[in-house]
Each structure stands twice: as structure tokens, then as C-alpha cells.
Amino acid sequence: xxxxxxxxxxxxxxxxxxxxxxxxxxxxxxxxxxxxxxxxxxxxxxxxxxxxxxxxxxxxxxxxxxxxxxxxxxxxxxxxxxxxxxxxxxxxxxxxxxxxxxxxxxxxxxxxxxxxxxxxxxxxxxxxxxxxxxxxxxxxxxxxxxxxxxxxxxxxxxxxxxxxxxxxxxxxxxxxxxxxxxxxxxxxxxxxxxxxxxxxxxxxxxxxxxxxxxxxxxxxxxxxxxxxxxxxxxxxxxxxxxxxxxxxxxxxxxxxxxxxxxxxxxxxxxxxxxxxxxxxxxxxxxxxxxxxxxxxxxxxxxxxxxxxxxxxxxxxxxxxxxxxxxxxxxxxxxxxxxxxxxxxxxxxxxxxxxxxxxxxxxxxxxxxxxxxxxxxxxxxxxxxxxxxxxxxxxxxxxxxxxxxxxxxxxxxxxxxxxxxxxxxxxxxxxxxxxxxxxxxxxxxxxxxxxxxxxxxxxxxxxxxxxxxxxxxxxxxxxxxxxxxxxxxxxxxxxxxxxxxxxxxxxxxxxxxxxxxxxxxxxxxxxxxxxxxxxxxxxxxxxxxxxxxxxxxxxxxxxxxxxxxxxxxxxxxxxxxxxxxxxxxxxxxxxxxxxxxxxxxxxxxxxxxxxxxxxxxxxxxxxxxxx
Amino acid sequence: xxxxxxxxxxxxxxxxxxxxxxxxxxxxxxxxxxxxxxxxxxxxxxxxxxxxxxxxxxxxxxxxxxxxxxxxxxxxxxxxxxxxxxxxxxxxxxxxxxxxxxxxxxxxxxxxxxxxxxxxxxxxx
Numbered sequence: 165x166x167x168x169x170x171x172x173x174x175x176x177x178x179x180x181x182x183x184x185x186x187x188x189x190x191x192x193x194x195x196x197x198x199x200x201x202x203x204x205x206x207x208x209x210x211x212x213x214x215x216x217x218x219x220x221x222x223x224x225x226x227x228x229x230x231x232x233x234x235x236x237x238x239x240x241x242x243x244x245x246x247x248x249x250x251x252x253x254x255x256x257x258x259x260x261x262x263x264x265x266x267x268x269x270x271x272x273x274x275x276x277x278x279x280x281x282x283x284x285x286x287x288x289x290x291x292x293x294x295x296x297x298x299x300x301x302x303x304x305x306x307x308x309x310x311x312x313x314x315x316x317x318x319x320x321x322x323x324x325x326x327x328x329x330x331x332x333x334x335x336x337x338x339x340x341x342x343x344x345x346x347x348x349x350x351x352x353x354x355x356x357x358x359x360x361x362x363x364x365x366x367x368x369x370x371x372x373x374x375x376x377x378x379x380x381x382x383x384x385x386x387x388x389x390x391x392x393x394x395x396x397x398x399x400x401x402x403x404x405x406x407x408x409x410x411x412x413x414x415x416x417x418x419x420x421x422x423x424x425x426x427x428x429x430x431x432x433x434x435x436x437x438x439x440x441x442x443x444x445x446x447x448x449x450x451x452x453x454x455x456x457x458x459x460x461x462x463x464x465x466x467x468x469x470x471x472x473x474x475x476x477x478x479x480x481x482x483x484x485x486x487x488x489x490x491x492x493x494x495x496x497x498x499x500x501x502x503x504x505x506x507x508x509x510x511x512x513x514x515x516x517x518x519x520x521x522x523x524x525x526x527x528x529x530x531x532x533x534x535x536x537x538x539x540x541x542x543x544x545x546x547x548x549x550x551x552x553x554x555x556x557x558x559x560x561x562x563x564x565x566x567x568x569x570x571x572x573x574x575x576x577x578x579x580x581x582x583x584x585x586x587x588x589x590x591x592x593x594x595x596x597x598x599x600x601x602x603x604x605x606x607x608x609x610x611x612x613x614x615x616x617x618x619x620x621x622x623x624x625x626x627x628x629x630x631x632x633x634x635x636x637x638x639x640x641x642x643x644x645x646x647x648x649x650x651x652x653x654x655x656x657x658x659x660x661x662x663x664x665x666x667x668x669x670x671x672x673x674x675x676x677x678x679x680x681x682x683x684x685x686x687x688x689x690x691x692x693x694x695x696x697x698x699x700x701x702x703x704x705x706x707x708x709x710x711x712x713x714x715x716x717x718x719x720x721x722x723x724x725x726x727x728x729x730x731x732x733x734x735x736x737x738x739x740x741x742x743x744x745x746x747x748x749x750x751x752x753x754x755x756x757x758x759x760x761x762x763x764x765x766x767x768x769x770x771x772x773x774x775x776x777x778x779x780x781x782x783x784x785x786x787x788x789x790x
Numbered sequence: 791x792x793x794x795x796x797x798x799x800x801x802x803x804x805x806x807x808x809x810x811x812x813x814x815x816x817x818x819x820x821x822x823x824x825x826x827x828x829x830x831x832x833x834x835x836x837x838x839x840x841x842x843x844x845x846x847x848x849x850x851x852x853x854x855x856x857x858x859x860x861x862x863x864x865x866x867x868x869x870x871x872x873x874x875x876x877x878x879x880x881x882x883x884x885x886x887x888x889x890x891x892x893x894x895x896x897x898x899x900x901x902x903x904x905x906x907x908x909x910x911x912x913x914x915x
Binding site for chain 1: 800802803806807809810813844873881884890894895896898907
């Protein structure tokens with residue numbers, strides 16, 4: 165019995181759902197009372213009608229009084245439909261309460277008066293009103309008012325008639341009295357159970373919410389732990405690599421020394437051969453450790469790029485020269501297909517070289533007596549050129565399944581690969597990560613048994629500001645090699661576009677050829693390619709400050725003679741001169757002072773001497789009252 | 791012959807690098823930690839200092855800073871030797887006053903080039 169009672173409310177949920185207007189469903193607070201409302205209106209009339217049926221049997225002349233009562237009770241069944249149709253929940257609930265009060269008092273008036281067995285039902289009214297309308301004060305007051313009004317009417321009717329009509333003798337009502345009281349009790353119990361069920365559901369819900377909250381906290385903790393573990397792993401790898409490099413340093417260094425000794429003194433060839441093997445193995449191990457360190461740096465987000473402008477063609481020549489012996493080892497032929505003029509590119513040369521060399525050495529490793537083709541070209545795109553480096557081989561190839569996991573760390577296509585060909589499987593993963601770090605990517609096409617083709621695509625320049633492009637255009641202007649190159653050219657390096665603009669106008673007007681760079685990292689490459697007469701350097705710039713550029717310029721054999729003027733907002737003349745600048749000017753720059761300085765360093769209309777002759781070596785600081 | 795002070799805590803590295811440099815005609819003196827390095831810089835007046843960065847308690851940065859702070863030794867060019875070619879290391883070496891920096895394990899021809907350049911610069915000053 166109990167489980168059935170417990171289950172019944174949830175079993176009728178679909179029916180309740182059908183009657184429930186969508187607006188009420190959306191309002192969580194109203195949904196539960198509305199459910200109670202529907203339950204009592206669907207099942208309540210069944211209980212009520214047991215009484216009407218009883219009265220019908222009891223009453224020798226069932227008259228209007230019975231039909232009105234039956235109609236009133238039947239009317240409750242119309243409420244769910246009315247609710248579905250109108251959605252006016254509060255109004256319908258109040259109307260229903262009024263109907264109940266009416267039915268109870270009408271029944272009591274006609275059957276038994278103040279002693280009527282129906283009067284206990286009056287107690288149900290406030291309880292139901294609470295279930296329907298919640299504990300808010302306003303509906304309770306309205307319901308109370310309704311009860312008072314109805315009871316008053318009841319009394320007035322009695323007072324006017326001086327007595328209650330007696331359709332059925334009071335004594336005959338004993339049975340129905342007991343039944344009616346029972347019905348009321350059952351009805352209230354049913355509502356209470358339903359209410360208890362809802363409360364239980366709610367606390368279950370709260371429990372669930374609490375569980376979710378706990379889970380979320382645990383998840384966050386787990387995530388933090390995982391991140392900490394990953395950081396620890398990266399730090400560990402970095403530290404381990406360092407620890408491993410130190411003894412390796414000794415292995416490579418001592419074998420180098422012994423080899424040098426043998427070369428000088430002329431020892432046994434077998435000994436030299438063995439030493440070369442030790443040395444080679446040491447260097448190989450070192451490169452593997454470096455790979456691990458690089459991967460962990462990339463994963464920890466600590467890998468930095470040293471972008472510089474470089475001649476793309478000579479990088480390719482370099483790589484080819486390095487790889488030719490490696491390719492020849494397995495009887496492979498290395499073919500290079502390249503555009504004649506690859507121009508310059510800007511990026512991290514070391515990392516680009518590393519990415520490409522990984523591909524080349526892979527190709528050489530997995531190909532025997534075959535052909536390795538290196539194809540290098542520039543691809544013009546709307547937002548600037550891209551460079552494309554493809555390495556194609558006629559080697560063992562990679563199956564479709566293995567292609568998918570190819571770029572994972574420590575993953576070689578077959579587990580047996582490493583035993584046959586050696587290597588750790590870090591190379592491709594590193595090449596991919598490096599390519600992505602440099603703003604590009606690597607793709608692969610392969611056919612098992614036929615060979616593979618790996619292609620790296622990268623933006624040719626990481627710089628994409630308007631000024632930079634303008635400056636690249638300038639840099640690309642053909643400079644006659646035989647005449648004094650860079651004559652009257654002034655390279656201005658400043659991250660502030662306003663300063664660059666001002667300087668450009670000032671210098672052009674005075675007959676100089678300004679060359680502008682807003683990226684300090686591009687300055688050195690530009691200076692090398694353009695050989696300007698004078699370089700004007702800002703100090704405070706993002707990425708690389710002016711002092712660093714100055715130091716780099718002075719350390720370069722080709723550029724050390726080029727006079728450098730520091731342009732700063734702070735007076736730091738001593739540092740400037742100590743580091744080898746010829747002049748130090750304070751912003752905002754005074755036009756006359758600047759022209760005096762430039763005239764001395766780079767006479768207009770005369771042949772430029774500064775980059776080739778007298779100023780080289782020990783530039784004489786000029787005293788200026790800037 | 792130019793004299794080079796090598797500050798390096800690892801004995802094998804000290805021995806190896808020292809002997810290789812001696813072979814190239816440099817006079818060598820050694821220190822195994824920062825404080826000794828600073829003292830040797832003052833006492834031996836080397837023409838150049840090779841400073842390992844990962845030294846024991848006082849690291850190479852601090853040792854270089856102190857050498858540069860002492861007028862008696864401030865003019866000696868210092869080449870920092872670090873394990874990683876990090877930009878932060880490069881910045882730091884410039885910040886503390888190193889003339890140059892190189893990574894370990896050393897690439898002998900490259901290091902020799904840097905040593906020659908530093909000595910030439912030092913003489914020029």
C-alpha cells in the first residue's frame with residue numbers, strides 16, 4: 165500500500181504535464197503548487213461524488229439541492245482544462261477555493277445544518293489554499309475573507325429561514341458523516357503525501373546540486389594539480405637536460421681534444437676512428453637532449469624566438485651543405501629545386517634550420533639508394549609572402565593509420581622502427597611545434613613503400629605593420645654595388661610611428677634618404693643589407709632596447725664603423741658614448757642640432773666616407789649642446 | 791700571451807676547457823667558485839674572464855657584477871657561459887656587463903672567435 169501511494173504522484177506526472185501551461189512550467193516556484201492544484205482537481209471530485217451518490221441513495225426525493233451540489237463538485241474537473249487553456253493560475257485557484265467553500269456550505273445547509281457531517285471539509289479549505297497559493301499573505305487574506313463571507317451568508321440564510329431544511333433526517337446522516345470525515349481525512353492525507361513527496365524531491369535536488377558543487381571543486385583541484393605536475397615535469401626535463409649536458413660536455417670535449425692531439429702528433433688511424441665514433445655518439449646524444457629540452461620549453465610556453473632578417477637563399481645553401489654527407493651515407497641523391505632569388509625573410513634562423521634539418525635527416529634515415537628532393541620557394545599571398553620548404557623522399561613511406569599519430573612526441577610509425585633506424589621520434593613533433601611557433605605549420609603526404617613528402621609553410625616575415633612593409637620595400641630597393649652603398653642613407657629605428665614620420669619628413673627635406681624601422685629586431689638585418697651612413701637609435705623599445713642594438717652593431721665587424729646616434733627621452737649620454745655611440749640627442753629632437761650632427765657624420769652631396777673610412781674603429785664623440 | 795681566467799665549478803670542464811685554451815696559446819688561471827673568481831680577477835689581472843653562470847652559492851651573474859663594480863677589474867672583458875641560449879640569459883649578460891655570452895657545451899671555433907674579438911676590443915679601448 166505504502167509504495168503504491170508513494171509512487172502514484174510521480175506516475176501521474178505525464179498527465180499533469182499535459183495540463184500544465186508552459187508559462188507555469190518555466191516558473192520553478194509556481195510549478196509545484198500548480199501540480200498540487202492539478203492533483204486535487206483530478207482526484208478530488210471522485211471523493212466528493214461518493215458523497216453525492218450516497219445522498220442520492222439516501223434522499224427519497226433528490227431535488228435541486230442535490231443537483232447543485234453534484235454540479236459544484238463536477239465543476240472541479242473543468243479547472244485543469246481551464247488552466248491549460250487560460251494559464252490564469254491564481255484566479256482559477258481562488259475560484260476553486262470559492263467553489264469548495266460553496267459546495268461544503270451548500271451541502272451542510274441542506275443536509276444537517278450546523279451538525280452536518282460535511283462541515284469538517286471546511287477545514288480543508290485553508291489547507292488547500294496554502295497548497296495552491298503558497299504562504300504569501302495576500303492570497304491567505306483573500307481566502308480568509310472568502311470563508312468569512314460565505315459563512316456569513318450561511319448564517320444569514322439560516323436566520324432568514326429560522327431553520328435548516330431537512331431533506332434527509334439527521335439520524336440518517338450518521339453513516340455519511342463517518343464516510344465524509346474519512347474522505348476528508350483521506351483527501352488531506354493524499355495532499356500531504358504529495359506535498360511531502362515534493363519536499364523530498366526538492367531536498368534530493370539540493371543534494372544533487374551540492375554533489376555537483378563538490379565535483380566541480382574536485383575537478384578544479386585536479387586540474388590545478390595536473391597543471392602543477394606538468395610544470396614540474398617541464399622543470400624536471402629542463403633540469404635533467406642540463407644535468408645530462410654537463411658530463412656530455414666532457415665526453416665531447418675530451419674526445420675532441422684527443423682527436424686534435426692525434427691530428428697533430430699523427431697516431432693510429434683505428435684510434436682516431438674510434439674517437440670519432442665516441443665524439444659522434446656524444447654529439448648525437450646532445451642533439452637528442454636538446455630536442456627534449458626544446459620540446460619541454462615549447463610545452464611550458466617558454467620557447468623564445470630570436471627574429472632577425474636573413475638571406476633566405478644562403479640559409480638554404482647552408483642546410484644543403486650540412487645535409488649532403490648525411491644523404492650520401494645511405495646512397496641517396498640530394499636534389500635541390502629552388503627559386504633563383506629567394507630574397508630575404510624574417511624569423512628565427514636557428515629554429516627554422518632545426519625544423520628543416522629534422523625533415524632532411526628523417527628523409528635520409530628512411531631512404532636507401534633513393535632520391536631526396538628539397539624544394540624551396542616563395543608563395544605570394546595577399547597578406548605578405550610565405551615561404552614553402554618541401555622535403556620529398558623515395559623511402560619506406562608511412563601507412564595511412566600511422567600518418568595520424570605521426571606528429572606525437574616519442575611516436576615513430578612502427579614500434580620496430582626505432583630498433584631498425586634509431587632515433588627517439590621527437591624530430592617530427594619538434595618540427596611541427598617549431599613551425600607552429602613561427603606562425604606556420606607542417607603537412608605530410610605519404611604512400612607506404614613509395615615515399616613521403618613533408619612541407620613546411622611559414623610567413624616570410626613576422627612583421628606585418630604598415631611601417632614595416634614600407635621599410636621592407638625600401639630595403640628591397642636595388643642598391644648599386646659598385647658605388648658607395650647607402651650614401652646619405654639614414655636608418656632610423658624607433659617604435660613610435662609619430663617619430664618615424666617626423667624624421668622621415670625632416671630627413672627627406674634636407675636631402676637625406678631615410679630608412680625607417682619600427683621593429684628593433686629588424687634593425688640589425690636592415691643595417692647589414694643597406695649599409696646606412698648613420699643609424700639613429702631610440703632606446704626604449706619593446707622586445708630589444710636601443711642599447712642592445714648598439715652593442716650588437718658595435719660587435720659586428722661590418723657595422724662597427726657605422727656611426728650611431730642615440731635618441732632618447734632620458735639623458736644618458738655617458739652610457740651612449742661608453743657603448744660606442746658617436747652622439748646622444750634628447751627627444752624631442754631639435755632640428756638644427758640633428759642637422760649639425762648629421763652634416764658632420766654624413767656630408768650631403770659628398771661621397772660618404774663614414775661607412776668605409778675615417779670613422780671606423782674609434783668614432784670620435786662630438787660634443788653637442790643638445 | 792693573453793691570460794684568461796676560467797671560473798667554472800665542474801672540475802672536468804675546467805680541466806678540459808683550460809687545456810684546450812692552453813693549446814691555443816693562452817695562459818690560463820682557474821677559479822672553482824664566484825668569490826675565488828673575484829679574488830683571482832684582482833690578483834691575476836687576466837686579459838679576459840670566462841664565467842660559468844651555474845656556479846655554487848654565488849652565481850656567475852653576481853660574480854660578474856662585482857668584478858664590474860670594482861674599478862681595478864671593471865675593464866676586464868667577461869664572456870658568460872650559460873647552458874641555455876635564452877634571450878633572458880642574453881639580456882642578463884648584457885645587463886651585468888658581460889662583453890659576450892656563449893652556450894655550453896662550447897663550440898671551440900666559435901668560442902675562440904669570441905675570445906679573439908673580445909681581446910681585440912679590449913686592447914682597442
